[in-house]
Amino acid sequence: MFCEKAIELIRELHRMSDGQLPAFNEDGLRQVLQEMEALYEQNQSDVNEAKSEGRAKLIPSIKLRHCCLLRNQRCVTAYLYDRLLRIRALRWEYGSVLPANVRFHMCAEEWFSQYKKSLASFMRSLGGNEGLDITQDMKPPKSLYIEVRCLKDHGEFEIDDGTVILLKKNSQHFLPRWKCEQLIRQGVLEHVVS
Amino acid sequence: MFIADIRKDFYEVVANQRVVLLVAPDIDALCACKILQALFHCDQIQYTLVPVTGWQELGTAFLEHKEQFRYFVLINCGANVDLLEMLQPDDDSIFFICDTHRPVDVVNVYNDTQIKLLIKQDDDLSVPSYDDIFRDEDEEGEDSGNESDEGSEPSGKRRRFDEGAVERRIERQRAKREWEARRREILFDYEQYEYHGTSAAMMFFELAWVLTKDTKDMLWWAIIGLTDQWVHDKITNMKYVTDIATMQRHVSRHNHRNEDEENSLSIDCMRISFEYDLRLTLYQHWSLYESIYNSCYTSCSFKLWTLNGQKKLQEFLADMGLPLKQVRQKFNSMDMSIKENLRDVIEESSNKYGMKDIRIQTFGVHFGFKNRFLASDMVHATAALLESAEKDDSETDNFIKALDALSRCAKETKFTLQRLNLLTFPLKMSSFFFLLFSLCRSNIDRLHSGIALAKKKLIAIQQTVASCICTNLILSQGPFLYCYLMEGTPDVKLFSKPMALTLLCKYLLKAFVHSTRNKRCKLLPLVMAAPKDVEKGTVIVVGIPPESETSDKKNFFGRAFEKAAESTSSRTLHDHFDTSIIELKTEDRSKFLDALITLLS
Numbered sequence: 001m002f003c004e005k006a007i008e009l010i011r012e013l014h015r016m017s018d019g020q021l022p023a024f025n026e027d028g029l030r031q032v033l034q035e036m037e038a039l040y041e042q043n044q045s046d047v048n049e050a051k052s053e054g055r056a057k058l059i060p061s062i063k064l065r066h067c068c069l070l071r072n073q074r075c076v077t078a079y080l081y082d083r084l085l086r087i088r089a090l091r092w093e094y095g096s097v098l099p100a101n102v103r104f105h106m107c108a109e110e111w112f113s114q115y116k117k118s119l120a121s122f123m124r125s126l127g128g129n130e131g132l133d134i135t136q137d138m139k140p141p142k143s144l145y146i147e148v149r150c151l152k153d154h155g156e157f158e159i160d161d162g163t164v165i166l167l168k169k170n171s172q173h174f175l176p177r178w179k180c181e182q183l184i185r186q187g188v189l190e191h192v193v194s
Numbered sequence: 195m196f197i198a199d200i201r202k203d204f205y206e207v208v209a210n211q212r213v214v215l216l217v218a219p220d221i222d223a224l225c226a227c228k229i230l231q232a233l234f235h236c237d238q239i240q241y242t243l244v245p246v247t248g249w250q251e252l253g254t255a256f257l258e259h260k261e262q263f264r265y266f267v268l269i270n271c272g273a274n275v276d277l278l279e280m281l282q283p284d285d286d287s288i289f290f291i292c293d294t295h296r297p298v299d300v301v302n303v304y305n306d307t308q309i310k311l312l313i314k315q316d317d318d319l320s321v322p323s324y325d326d327i328f329r330d331e332d333e334e335g336e337d338s339g340n341e342s343d344e345g346s347e348p349s350g351k352r353r354r355f356d357e358g359a360v361e362r363r364i365e366r367q368r369a370k371r372e373w374e375a376r377r378r379e380i381l382f383d384y385e386q387y388e389y390h391g392t393s394a395a396m397m398f399f400e401l402a403w404v405l406t407k408d409t410k411d412m413l414w415w416a417i418i419g420l421t422d423q424w425v426h427d428k429i430t431n432m433k434y435v436t437d438i439a440t441m442q443r444h445v446s447r448h449n450h451r452n453e454d455e456e457n458s459l460s461i462d463c464m465r466i467s468f469e470y471d472l473r474l475t476l477y478q479h480w481s482l483y484e485s486i487y488n489s490c491y492t493s494c495s496f497k498l499w500t501l502n503g504q505k506k507l508q509e510f511l512a513d514m515g516l517p518l519k520q521v522r523q524k525f526n527s528m529d530m531s532i533k534e535n536l537r538d539v540i541e542e543s544s545n546k547y548g549m550k551d552i553r554i555q556t557f558g559v560h561f562g563f564k565n566r567f568l569a570s571d572m573v574h575a576t577a578a579l580l581e582s583a584e585k586d587d588s589e590t591d592n593f594i595k596a597l598d599a600l601s602r603c604a605k606e607t608k609f610t611l612q613r614l615n616l617l618t619f620p621l622k623m624s625s626f627f628f629l630l631f632s633l634c635r636s637n638i639d640r641l642h643s644g645i646a647l648a649k650k651k652l653i654a655i656q657q658t659v660a661s662c663i664c665t666n667l668i669l670s671q672g673p674f675l676y677c678y679l680m681e682g683t684p685d686v687k688l689f690s691k692p693m694a695l696t697l698l699c700k701y702l703l704k705a706f707v708h709s710t711r712n713k714r715c716k717l718l719p720l721v722m723a724a725p726k727d728v729e730k731g732t733v734i735v736v737g738i739p740p741e742s743e744t745s746d747k748k749n750f751f752g753r754a755f756e757k758a759a760e761s762t763s764s765r766t767l768h769d770h771f772d773t774s775i776i777e778l779k780t781e782d783r784s785k786f787l788d789a790l791i792t793l794l795s
Contacts, residue, residue, distance in 0.1 A: 143235075143238075144238060145240065147235065149594065163212060164261075164262050165242060165262065166242075166259060168244070168258070169590065170588070170590035171244050171590075172243035172594075173240075173241070174231075174238075174239070174240050174241045176240075
């Protein structure tokens with residue numbers, strides 16, 4: 001049946017839960033495009049035949065093929081657009097340098113770097129001279145500083161104003177939120193709610 | 195120097211700075227630390243919290259942090275020793291010391307620049323005056339100058355002056371020697387006895403009150419800090435009662451909202467109430483029978499290590515009309531009819547059996563429908579957590595656990611925070627909440643595990659006391675009583691920790707005083723030794739003052755231990771902030787003991 005390959009592509013994306021990016025299904029895409037080409041060829045020949053010989057009986061099949069073509073086109077663009085959105089979300093999630101395991105699946109490196117560039121130039125244009133990092137604090141934070149506990153010996157850690165903090169196991173610190181988020185993700189610090 | 199205005203001279207000084215908090219391992223310090231942390235959170239003062247268990251760790255922590263920080267706050271450590279000499283700080287380091295250990299070292303009192311003491315100038319400080327201890331150096335310079343002149347040119351003309359000058363010189367030297375002798379005497383008297391002052395948690399609560407940032411949580415922590423001093427017998431009864439009255443004023447101030455019928459608080463809010471409650475440890479979380487059996491006061495009054503004592507206990511329960519079946523089950527499951535008048539009934543009966551002080555003034559808290567705790571329950575639970583003898587946990591791990599147990603809220607783990615960050619896409623609400631709840635662990639659970647540990651500890655103490663008394667392990671050495679816990683004793687690992695050993699010591703002394711007939715022995719202090727580390731071959735030695743109703747809790751063993759160790763050159767480690775607790779090599783035990791006996795007799 002027509003358009004089944006296209007639905008396969010969509011299903012594949014739907015199966016992967018939000019946020020994860022499956023490998024780019026080049027094969028599937030090529031098959032869909034081939035199918036579209038075949039349909040288009042058939043339609044061309046049928047249209048020519050219908051025009052030249054006036055056989056109105058061919059019109060429904062032409063219509064059918066046209067609908068399939070439109071459907072395939074819609075599926076393919078949906079597939080590509082959804083992948084785009086997921087890649088964009090990766091930038092907001094992980095920052096401008098992606099960890100290795102995520103980058104493995106991506107093939108749209110170019111698009112990603114372009115997006116990074118435009119986001120960076122936008123952020124620079126905000127907030128006067130220094131620019132404003134809008135990828136931090138996606139939810140309004142309850143406080144500027146949070147209390148964190150050190151889970152392993154991490155050595156020295158520098159904060160924005162140049163002061164250095166010694167992160168020793170089981171010491172607790174009260175630090176600005178934005179500096180700690182990275183370390184919390186890595187598992188070195190633990191947020192303490194009290 | 196002593197700080198006059200705690201807000202101006204301490205809080206506003208550190209307001210825009212970054213501070214290091216060095217906290218000693220006792221409950222009062224933990225509570226004070228939590229109050230200070232809450233204040234710092236309010237005002238966003240950045241800090242680093244480092245738990246320190248002894249002088250060595252204090253030194254290491256100071257060295258590690260002295261490059262990056264200028265302000266150090268020491269809680270329950272550092273006042274009774276010459277801090278500047280010990281740590282050798284740079285000139286711009288400033289130390290704020292809030293310590294209950296007395297006597298405060300004279301150098302700390304009279305140093306104007308680097309040491310600020312967050313201690314109230316109570317009546318009981320009795321610091322010697324400046325002139326008695328410190329003397330200007332100039333006068334000595336004059337003396338030596340004159341001497342050199344006279345030494346180099348003895349000629350006829352100068353002879354007359356010589357005599358006058360020599361006399362004056364002799365006079366000055368005599369005066370100096372007298373002054374020095376008097377100084378030594380004054381210092382000896384001042385530093386001889388070690389005792390404790392007002393709770394650090396109460397000091398910081400007062401700071402919070404002055405800043406009008408005090409909350410019920412802080413008040414509760416201050417109460418726990420005060421109760422810790424009473425449970426571990428650090429302050430006199432008079433002082434405890436006075437401090438309770440101070441706290442009672444704060445409690446009634448915070449409670450006035452409860453009385454308003456229309457705007458009453460929700461059941462989940464914290465309510466602190468004044469209780470004139472029984473002195474039975476943990477009785478609301480245990481069965482009444484177990485609690486009476488294992489509480490120091492009742493067990494010593496009944497002498498529960500004897501058969502007679504146990505019979506008396508049964509009589510006591512029968513006298514009150516409490517059926518054994520009820521009394522042995524969990525307190526919460528006892529019949530309501532029994533629980534209603536329990537306190538009064540017990541007080542009446544205990545008066546007949548000679549226990550006049552079965553009730554004590556204290557505070558209780560309750561929040562939610564399930565959670566009711568007395569201040570002493572919290573102290574025992576946190577102390578058990580702080581000193582839990584599990585192999586994997588280091589002391590700082592235990593410190594963190596105990597610190598957590600003091601807070602009320604559910605704990606959010608780092609994993610939760612990570613997942614929350616990843617959940618930028620809308621998930622179904624049910625799965626979101628499932629994730630959140632499954633990853634949170636409540637601090638109340640930790641508190642309950644602390645209570646379970648505390649029960650084990652109390653049972654162990656009771657059994658050890660019973661066995662020591664029955665096997666006559668307490669020997670009179672003349673000026674003091676002595677007891678040594680052998681290595682094979684059950685639960686001896688619990689007693690390798692200072693607080694647990696001190697508690698055991700006090701119970702043992704009380705029990706001994708009740709059980710012995712020798713009048714002289716009742717007035718003696720007790721020294722107790724227990725194995726600390728079998729591999730290294732060390733024992734931990736603790737000395738406590740004699741037991742009496744009106745004791746002022748002043749302990750002279752700190753200095754005595756030091757002198758005895760010096761004179762026999764035993765290998766000792768005076769690492770604890772309480773100078774009456776030391777570590778000793780097992781081989782040196784006997785000669786150390788002999789030296790102590792000769793010193794004190």
